[in-house]
Amino acid sequence: xxxxxxxxxxxxxxxxxxxxxxxxxxxxxxxxxxxxxxxxxxxxxxxxxxxxxxxxxxxxxxxxxxxxxxxxxxxxxxxxxxxxxxxxxxxxxxxxxxxxxxxxxxxxxxxxxxxxxxxxxxxxxxxxxxxxxxxxxxxxxxxxxxxxxxxxxxxxxxxxxxxxxxxxxxxxxxxxxxxxxxxxxxxxxxxxxxxxxxxxxxxxxxxxxxxxxxxxxxxxxxxxxxxxxxxxxxxxxxxxxxxxxxxxxxxxxxxxxxxxxxxxxxxxxxxxxxxxxxxxxxxxxxxxxxxxxxxxxxxxxxxxxxxxxxxxxxx
Amino acid sequence: xxxxxxxxxxxxxxxxxxxxxxxxxxxxxxxxxxxxxxxxxxxxxxxxxxxxxxxxxxxxxxxxxxxxxxxxxxxxxxxxxxxxxxxxxxxxxxxxxxxxxxxxxxxxxxxxxxxxxxxxxxxxxxxxxxxxxxxxxxxxxxxxxxxxxxxxxxxxxxxxxxxxxxxxxxxxxxxxxxxxxxxxxxxxxxxxxxxxxxxxxxxxxxxxxxxxxxxxxxxxxxxxxxxxxxxxxxxxxxxxxxxxxxxxxxxxxxxxxxxxxxxxxxxxxxxxxxxxxxxxxxxxxxxxxxxxxxxxxxxxxxxxxxxxxxxxxxxxxxxxxxxxxxxxxxxxxxxxxxxxxxxxxxxxxxxxxxxxxxxxxxxx
Numbered sequence: 052x053x054x055x056x057x058x059x060x061x062x063x064x065x066x067x068x069x070x071x072x073x074x075x076x077x078x079x080x081x082x083x084x085x086x087x088x089x090x091x092x093x094x095x096x097x098x099x100x101x102x103x104x105x106x107x108x109x110x111x112x113x114x115x116x117x118x119x120x121x122x123x124x125x126x127x128x129x130x131x132x133x134x135x136x137x138x139x140x141x142x143x144x145x146x147x148x149x150x151x152x153x154x155x156x157x158x159x160x161x162x163x164x165x166x167x168x169x170x171x172x173x174x175x176x177x178x179x180x181x182x183x184x185x186x187x188x189x190x191x192x193x194x195x196x197x198x199x200x201x202x203x204x205x206x207x208x209x210x211x212x213x214x215x216x217x218x219x220x221x222x223x224x225x226x227x228x229x230x231x232x233x234x235x236x237x238x239x240x241x242x243x244x245x246x247x248x249x250x251x252x253x254x255x256x257x258x259x260x261x262x263x264x265x266x267x268x269x270x271x272x273x274x275x276x277x278x279x280x281x282x283x284x285x286x287x288x289x290x291x292x293x294x295x296x297x298x299x300x301x302x303x304x305x306x307x308x309x310x311x312x313x314x315x316x317x318x319x320x321x322x323x324x325x326x327x328x329x330x331x332x333x334x335x336x337x338x339x340x341x342x343x344x345x346x347x348x349x350x351x352x353x354x355x356x357x358x359x360x361x362x363x364x365x366x
Numbered sequence: 367x368x369x370x371x372x373x374x375x376x377x378x379x380x381x382x383x384x385x386x387x388x389x390x391x392x393x394x395x396x397x398x399x400x401x402x403x404x405x406x407x408x409x410x411x412x413x414x415x416x417x418x419x420x421x422x423x424x425x426x427x428x429x430x431x432x433x434x435x436x437x438x439x440x441x442x443x444x445x446x447x448x449x450x451x452x453x454x455x456x457x458x459x460x461x462x463x464x465x466x467x468x469x470x471x472x473x474x475x476x477x478x479x480x481x482x483x484x485x486x487x488x489x490x491x492x493x494x495x496x497x498x499x500x501x502x503x504x505x506x507x508x509x510x511x512x513x514x515x516x517x518x519x520x521x522x523x524x525x526x527x528x529x530x531x532x533x534x535x536x537x538x539x540x541x542x543x544x545x546x547x548x549x550x551x552x553x554x555x556x557x558x559x560x561x562x563x564x565x566x567x568x569x570x571x572x573x574x575x576x577x578x579x580x581x582x583x584x585x586x587x588x589x590x591x592x593x594x595x596x597x598x599x600x601x602x603x604x605x606x607x608x609x610x611x612x613x614x615x616x617x618x619x620x621x622x623x624x625x626x627x628x629x630x631x632x633x634x635x636x637x638x639x640x641x642x643x644x645x646x647x648x649x650x651x652x653x654x655x656x657x658x659x660x661x662x663x664x665x666x667x668x669x670x671x672x673x674x675x676x677x678x679x680x681x682x683x684x685x686x687x688x689x690x691x692x693x694x695x696x697x698x699x700x701x702x703x704x705x706x707x708x709x710x711x712x713x714x715x716x717x718x719x720x721x722x723x724x725x726x727x728x729x730x
Contacts, residue, residue: 099729102572103572103727103728104568104571104572104727104728104729104730105728105729105730106728106730120728123727124574127572127573127574128574130572132569132572134565134568134569136565137565138564138565138566138568138569139566139569140379140383140566141564142383142386142387143379143382143383147379147382151375151378151379152573154371154372154374154375155372155375155376155570155573155574155575156573156574157368157371157372157574159368
């Protein structure tokens with residue numbers, strides 16, 4: 052079976068601003084594919100091009116086998132879209148919002164009643180069914196938006212930062228719902244800037260300044276990271292930090308409690324020894340240990356290592 | 367069938383939201399009621415009791431009779447005497463008098479000669495309506511009464527369709543169009559722009575709903591509201607100001623329907639230009655003021671310069687004023703109004719075409 056989404060050389064500019072600078076994408080079916088990237092990296096613009104809301108400046112897109120934007124209307128029947136902002140109607144109740152969306156998707160009467168009831172039950176919205184959407188909590192709104200986006204059982208769900216205003220428990224529940232949908236064959240593309248969410252995706256693309264700077268499964272990404280990660284334990288971490296700043300191969304330093312988490316360029320020869328030498332004069336008690344990369348390291352390496360000077364980050 | 371169902375879904379949703387917006391519901395009934403009461407009672411083209419100052423330099427029995435005659439018209443009231451020309455000017459400058467009448471010392475001789483004007487009437491030009499008063503006074507057959515010269519009226523004017531010349535009779539039908547212009551354009555423009563501002567539109571346009579369904583579904587509830595407002599204005603006009611409908615009600619509602627559709631299409635077009643409700647409001651006002659001032663509601667259409675008349679031809683209100691005055695006051699039939707109907711229809715089609723061309727199911 053072909054990929055759910057294929058894009059080649061996809062680019063979009065807004066006047067002088069390049070939002071997406073040419074990306075290739077292959078999203079396999081029945082998986083959760085994540086877009087991880089800082090704000091302004093082009094996640095929303097890409098998603099909007101995929102559902103035909105924005106016309107690409109360059110490049111081709113095929114969604115569920117149909118070229119977009121040419122066949123956007125065909126694709127829209129098979130697609131569910133959850134906008135970054137809650138965009139159902141605050142002055143309609145939960146049940147009215149769902150009923151309206153079911154009508155818009157052209158479900159006939161019997162199916163409509165059945166689906167609306169099923170979504171209200173399935174997404175724990177029963178208690179709030181008669182409540183206006185404007186009065187719902189963040190978690191309830193997310194569930195309602197997902198319920199609305201899945202009324203017509205779409206083959207593909209596009210979720211643009213769906214959990215940005217939701218507490219951790221609601222986020223967990225939300226991801227459980229996503230895996231349930233995937234189990235039924237739905238393909239999900241989700242954008243996020245949360246590492247724990249990115250960790251849950253089957254595959255990930257890390258976006259930076261409109262480009263995909265790394266792509267693969269979370270495990271592959273951590274394994275193939277283009278950097279060396281070491282951790283330093285010392286009495287005077289401030290002094291250690293100053294000493295590390297003098298090393299050109301240090302790309303990023305983050306403090307994690309009593310430790311410093313350091314990313315170094317891979318091309319540096321014997322990074323451990325170099326760091327030890329640099330620290331020797333300043334913190335004689337320093338313990339240096341090479342550790343495995345986390346997804347956050349991958350993210351930092353992919354979004355900052357490629358170009359630009361070393362910047363400190365606060366974890 | 368499912369095409370209509372989607373359209374209905376949007377119309378039902380829109381109506382439901384509207385019904386929950388108590389302030390808007392209040393405005394739907396409140397705007398026509400308040401405007402009709404306000405303008406129905408306040409606007410009066412019959413000018414009465416204009417404060418007057420008289421400088422009588424003749425001080426003869428004829429001059430005193432002339433002043434008495436002017437007072438008897440009821441147009442001038444509170445007539446005061448000034449001692450000198452300076453006193454008269456000061457009284458007008460202070461705004462104590464809006465009209466000044468100077469009777470020259472040689473009044474009798476001027477009348478006898480008939481070459482020079484017998485009276486001088488000074489009018490406060492800063493008050494627009496008063497100039498007509500002066501014109502009327504100038505044409506008064508004062509001298510016939512004075513018995514000096516026979517001055518028969520050469521032409522007799524009969525006011526047809528509003529014999530008592532009541533202002534309300536002219537105001538109520540015209541107000542119907544003005545109120546519909548005010549509400550219809552703003553309501554539709556803001557209803558669509560609001561969804562854009564709140565992000566609802568981004569969701570809606572990624573569904574299979576078509577542009578036509580979206581636009582028609584959003585406009586339909588406002589067509590109903592326009593008809594409700596028309597009914598309200600006509601009922602209040604009939605009840606409070608005794609303005610009957612001379613023509614057929616069916617004709618009237620058909621004409622109103624076309625005008626409502628034209629106004630809604632203008633609101634729709636504005637909504638495709640505006641990004642925020644504030645912008646939509648500003649644009650609506652830009653179209654509203656010329657409609658009110660240039661459509662013949664405030665000033666006679668014939669008196670405007672050619673360029674203004676040309677602009678007025680574009681405004682739907684100009685043509686609707688003709689239609690509704692014709693039907694309500696003159697008892698005209700809709701078939702008598704074909705040019706106006708055609709112009710309204712052209713406006714509607716052009717606006718709809720522009721809106722459809724501009725409204726894309728996209729964000730760019």
